[in-house]
Amino acid sequence: MAGGPSGTAEGISNASLAWAIIMSAFAVMIQGPSALIAMSDWLHTFGDYDPTLNLGVDGYYLKVPNKSLVVSILSAGTFFGALLAYPMGDMVGRKRGIVCACVVFALGVGLQLDTNWTTFVVGRVIAGLGVGLVSCLVPMYQSECSPKNIRGLIVGLYQLAITIGALLAAIILNATKDRLSHAAWRIPIAVQFAWAFVLGGGMLLLPESPRYLLHKNRVKDACAALGRLSNHPADSPEVDAECAEIILALKEERAIGSGSYVDCFKNTQLKNGLRTWTGILLQGWQQLTGINFIFYYGTTFFASAGITNPFIITVICDLVNSTLPSIRLSLTVTHYLLNLACMTIVGVQLIDRVGRRRLLLIGAAGMMICEYIVAIVGVTAGQIAADGAVNLAAQRVLIAFVCFYISFFATSWGPVAWVITGEIFPLNIRAKGMSLAVASNWLWNFSIGYATPYLVDTSTKGQPNGVATAALHVNVFFIWGSTCLGCLIFTYFFIPETKGLSLEQIDLLYKESSIRGSEKYRREMIMADISHARHEKLEATSSHGDSSEV
Template identity: 45%
Template sequence: MRLSLAVEKPSQGSFWPSILVASFACFGGILYGYDTGSISGIIAMDHFKKVFATTTNAVGDPVLTSGQTSLIVSILSAGTTIGSFSMSFVGEIFGRRINLIIGCAVFALGVALQVAASAIPLFAVGRFFAGLGLGFISAVVPLYQSEAAPKWIRGSIVSGYQWAITIGLLIASIANNGTKDRDNTSAYRIPLAIQFAWGLILAGGMAILPESPRYFVKKGKLEEARKSLGRLSHLPADHEFVSEQLLEIRANYEYELSFGSTGFLHCFTNEGRQLYRLLVVMSVQALQQLSGINFIFYYGTDFFQKSGITNPFIINLITNIVNVVMTPPGMYAVERIGRRKLLLVGAIGMCTSQFIVAIVGVSVNSVVSNKVLIAFVCLYISFFASTWGPVAWVVTGETFSLRTRSKSVALCTMSNWIWNFGIGYATPYMVDSGPGNANLGPKVFFIWGTCCFIAVLTVYFFVYETKGLSLEDVDELYEKVPSARHSASFVPSHSLTEEAKAAEGVVDAEKMKSVQIEHV
């Protein structure tokens, strides 16, 4: 298939190794998506309720209380919050690859505990450890992808992480639909055990893939960085093009170091507008969750069931198919249209769809109203899948300076998981009926729609356009352009790289102005 993107491809070496390496890291999204999707169906399975529920309804059927459902679903996000936050401290110690492998191992431990559990306490502990591993993975994958992918397709590749999440959700929905009618523990244990395969594939692949060259530069291992760049470009390590790439990364990092040493608190300073970048990206991650998407994928089956819709498992499967199908258009458009426009269009579309769902949901329950509700839920998912789903991760991975990138990405991922936890914990109490519950039902979409309106304002005033820029160019963008509304017209100067090349004697002064360097 021919790729037709807006930014010119490199003229030297091959771009395929770096694309394949960065794309394989997307597999981390399978773990995240599958876990999210599987629990939605598992808590609605009759045999799961028979084993884990401690109360019954009026006709004697076992039911999970709002508190039990809330604990089972949200405890994973508590683990991911801690896991992603820990990456802000230990992320630079082992490197991107090893941290992903560690995350897979911790995730596998959590899955094993869930499969073995026959009561909620052990099951919740397993969910927590699985979340801890997912926190490691979700904080490192966008970082590794951004640093390994070429700039002209970086946005599409990082968007692939979200596509992998949607594929994981779909596979989980298929697995749940295939086992839900079993009258023994295999009904839920089979979907849970399948997760071992995803962790094994990701860990095995990362064991043989190259480390991020930017990580090696930051650790002062320049020869290792050169070898890594050579593998990613399919060129000898001593090739001139590899040397130019290494010089650019090194020059930008040394320029950043000229401002002083880097610590955790540097993420919160105004040097290079680090605090501004951090707050904006944390807001984007928070608003991605407040769009309400995980309400559908955590509680969708249960929500459709309580809304009077027949075959809720099938409807949940349909929403997952929509999610998978509509993500690739966003992956393509992110390098054609840009980050800002996609986020704006997506927020407006989601806001409109959600208010319609809420209005229909509070009307008289009928076959027609249920069909309209399903249609606009699918439209809402379409807008999310093609915009906020993938683009939020693109913005997260490419916004920060090299010396703060690992810490800042970890903090922003933590923001995502904190809101994920809050929504996962609060939603049963917001939606369910009965004592102590708000009984909002479909009216909860008024809340999600309002949050999407806030997202429109946030993107318009604060999110910068980074389409077509190298990770090093992004620093210059924030230094020279004071307003996000004017960021799309920015043209980088490349002066740091030219100075470094002159100092190294790579090119003479007369030729310096004509040299054009293709960034990684």
């Protein structure tokens, strides 16, 4: 078999690897700024004025309902955008669908430059539609075009693109936050036009997904696209064999079901129902790790913990989650030396070495421990004294274990969740299954983003314009620690090991193996070099029809 995007051979061509890297370079996730709500000019423009509440800046503050709305409304748009990824991806195509998504996102960014509250919120929704489309179509495209040996790395780089976007957004926000004009918040928003241009323009240079083309019975175009990706002539035996492998798997899927939404939840031989619910719940659990609490509300949370430069802390968290190996930043309370190295880059390289299932288990356990430590320290030594004094040692512990927590996320649940979502669905329902799974991600993202201010903010009930909240503050980390325990249990029972398998071999794994037995069956498949076509021949010639014995 060919060593291209889905080949069953171990080797891949240099050109195939080059295309895979190009895909990831263009697949920069569009990252919206998250700390606007703490900016002085933004609060003066969109906030309310009430000096008696002692909130916000110069008496200007954002009401809890409005804070929940402005942070979470983008996620509401992304939810519907993810659902629209199915018709966009299957009718327009993976490639053109991504380009269209970038146009939608750019429109939303433009509307957010207005000073009218309604226009700003509508812009957030439209931008969310674009992000939702991108968040589903990009991993789908990468999974269908990447060599199996490095598919985890390539799709995992999608998460790296997200963290790079978060890092750049935090740096730009920190650089513009003290401006006294609208440029303080318009510049970070306008920078997002660049991401749309890079992704949309870059996709025009890449071929369409060969699996999508075969799904549409465009065999000649699929061979040409596969040839570009694998550096073989379109009429070569390698490309013909690869196409035959995909077509055979697709025919079996179509024989079992029509590929409708109903088929996504049927427990057929291919276990579509299990795979769909796995994708939906996996993306939900990723959000329930609590990671977006830090990136959405980290600035205001650290301020409430007594740290006097929360914008710098947000940059630190993004750096740990992204690319810098070692930094030393000056804070007003002390100097911190961070020696956490390139966690997301490390993580994406481990996906195809350590394995998906094992990384998720390690990451969930690590995050759980870190979050419980943050919660315990925060409610004991980390409390601010009545006279306003803070325990510097406790603050160091809080920051350190938040960084450790982000490191565990960046090497596991951040990239691996997208890798698994992109590879577990059969081709006939891939667009529908992925749209449902990614929509689950954004639904939980919206829910957590909307609920968090009501969970952690100080209650102003009984005061003019006051709002009742749970005022959990650092206690919220007890919740995130418990949800990470749920992530650990979910992974053990629902996530198979798919390292080193082609997408068609993953179909066989679900058909022939159990979840906890997936590692053993995966090794047997690789050692015996069992492809979908060979499996069919073995079933036809074996009196028992049991390919797992091969």
